[in-house]
Amino acid sequence: MLASLAASFPARPLPRIGVGVLIAVALGLLIALPLGLDNYYMRLATTVLMYCVLAWSWNFIGGFVGYPSFGIAAFFGFGAYAGAILLSAKIIPFWLSPILAAAGCFAVAVVIGMPILRLRGHYFAVASLGLGEVFRELAMSWTALTGGGMGINLPPMRPAFGTEAQTFYYAMLILALVTLGTTIVVARSRLGVAFRCIRQNEEAANMIGIDATRSKIIAFAFSAALPGAAGAIYASWVGYIDPSDVFDILNSVKAPVMVLLGGTGTIFGPAIGALIYLVFEEFVTHHLLQFHAGMLGIIIVALVLFMPHGLLETLRRRKQGQA
Amino acid sequence: MLRLTNVSAGYGQIQVVRDVSLDVGEQEIVCLIGSNGAGKTTLLRAISGIAPFCVGTIEFNGEDLSDLPGHEIVTRGIAHVPEGRRLFRTMSIRDNLLMGAFRRRSASEIKHNLDRVYHLFPRLAERRDQAAGTLSGGEQQMCAIGRGLMSEPKLILIDELSLGLAPQVVDNLAKTLLHIRDLGISILLVEQDVEIAFELASRGFLLDSGQITVVGTTAELAENPQIKLAYIGA
Known part of the structure; x- marks a missing residue:
């Protein structure tokens, strides 16, 4: 019966018929996409997949559990550095770097999560924000390992087949699918039910026998490991990383903005948000470059004022209102 | 005890x-x-x-x-029915009650306990699909006690x-x-x-x-x- 409860939660159940076909078509399109794209669009496609990973990752702790984290940049950067250091030491192949980065981030998040997840609401937000800055300072000053402000050049990759751009596209695609898969499994599991209970009322969650601390740490670790893997792929993709790039605080802000755009705590909301955000970002960098950050601020304000529940929820409510 | x-x-x-x-x-x-x-x-x-x-x-x-x-x-x-009820407000009564059984595994036992709660509080049975946050104070208290009973305390x-x-x-x-x-x-x-x-x-x-x-x-x-x-x- 709890299983049915879990199943009754995930966002809006899609109609059964056609879902299989829809998934097959979508997958086919995603796999075939690189064949029809030039370099510019390949870059955009890879970026949107990366944004999807960041948004879905944030959704675990920020959406399902309701703890607003600004720690995405910290783990994205950590993963990027982990991957870059291991790859430039030439001790592992490319495909292993995101896996090791994810494992490292998971472990670090568990250790850091124990103290900072005791904090609630904006206290937790501030602590998680500080995390990225601490990591950035570490990367800056631990010159022997990280190259400090000089950054790290990664060895060029010779893909076994296809072009480099295609390799990174597919790597990001696989990671995005893993992230989506994790999201769906978690949303339908007892753990997902526990997450939602904590969001609604943490104390009551404890009283009915949910180990809230453990659940929160798991959510935080998921939302650290997956951006870590994305960071490792990103590092190889761009070929050169430095602290101010990969620990860019903007990544910590983008992730929640994308999720809020799409819909918090839903399964497909974050991906829709990521797509909208990327289109918007491209538009702004082409036409209003100097005012890029300002525009981000404007979207945040507009979001909070007009669509506090995200696009999906707003559309659904509008539809319900009409019906 | x-x-x-x-x-x-x-x-x-x-x-x-x-x-x-x-x-x-x-x-x-x-x-x-x-x-x-x-x-x-x-x-x-x-x-x-x-x-x-x-x-x-x-x-x-x-x-x-x-x-x-x-x-x-x-x-x-031991079940705790807290001051101020502390319900999961956007969840239905039924889901709130089922959450009380979070640590119980047997589906038949959970079903049995759910029926027991509905029997004790027929009002909850009538409104089982209503969101807990929309209930009156008394109904919320029933729901909170019911949720406690679901853990079979x-x-x-x-x-x-x-x-x-x-x-x-x-x-x-x-x-x-x-x-x-x-x-x-x-x-x-x-x-x-x-x-x-x-x-x-x-x-x-x-x-x-x-x-x-x-x-x-x-x-x-x-x-x-x-x-x-x-x-x-x-």
Whole structure:
């Protein structure tokens, strides 16, 4: 019966018929996409997949559990550095770097999560924000390992087949699918039910026998490991990383903005948000470059004022209102 | 079945409850009365393992619960119905009740307990699909008690049964508590309304500034001059 409860939660159940076909078509399109794209669009496609990973990752702790984290940049950067250091030491192949980065981030998040997840609401937000800055300072000053402000050049990759751009596209695609898969499994599991209970009322969650601390740490670790893997792929993709790039605080802000755009705590909301955000970002960098950050601020304000529940929820409510 | 020996509890540096000893027997309703800020809620939180600090021994059916975390206490057979109900507001009544069974695995057992709650509170059955946040205060209290029952407890801690409820509603809830006791479940009731508390409970404890000052059967307590003066106003 709890299983049915879990199943009754995930966002809006899609109609059964056609879902299989829809998934097959979508997958086919995603796999075939690189064949029809030039370099510019390949870059955009890879970026949107990366944004999807960041948004879905944030959704675990920020959406399902309701703890607003600004720690995405910290783990994205950590993963990027982990991957870059291991790859430039030439001790592992490319495909292993995101896996090791994810494992490292998971472990670090568990250790850091124990103290900072005791904090609630904006206290937790501030602590998680500080995390990225601490990591950035570490990367800056631990010159022997990280190259400090000089950054790290990664060895060029010779893909076994296809072009480099295609390799990174597919790597990001696989990671995005893993992230989506994790999201769906978690949303339908007892753990997902526990997450939602904590969001609604943490104390009551404890009283009915949910180990809230453990659940929160798991959510935080998921939302650290997956951006870590994305960071490792990103590092190889761009070929050169430095602290101010990969620990860019903007990544910590983008992730929640994308999720809020799409819909918090839903399964497909974050991906829709990521797509909208990327289109918007491209538009702004082409036409209003100097005012890029300002525009981000404007979207945040507009979001909070007009669509506090995200696009999906707003559309659904509008539809319900009409019906 | 529940025995507290020299329990002190509180928050960080602040000790709210000092050296409390208290016991609840099988199939018994015991009330804990006292003024605002006396430490009643803190004591319940200490029993269910969610008070930030707690020393002394809390024994339940022969097992020492003192060092168990809150989420484990539920599995030992103690349910906590918190002050202010603390429901999952956007979830339906049915889902709230099912959440109470979070630590129970057997589907048939959960179904059985759900039917039991619906039987005790027909009102909840009628509104099972309604969001908990939209219920009246009395219905919310029913839902909170129901959620507690879903974990199949042997003891329920109820914090402020009558808070903010109309007298008629409280009377109905009180009758249901007697039914629950007759099912073999003990109740430790924290209650501001001494009249209701004495009507329901067989024994009572008066908590005053964090310490138990008066103990006895409710008949004795009703005659106690200190209680009469402070709580009954006669």
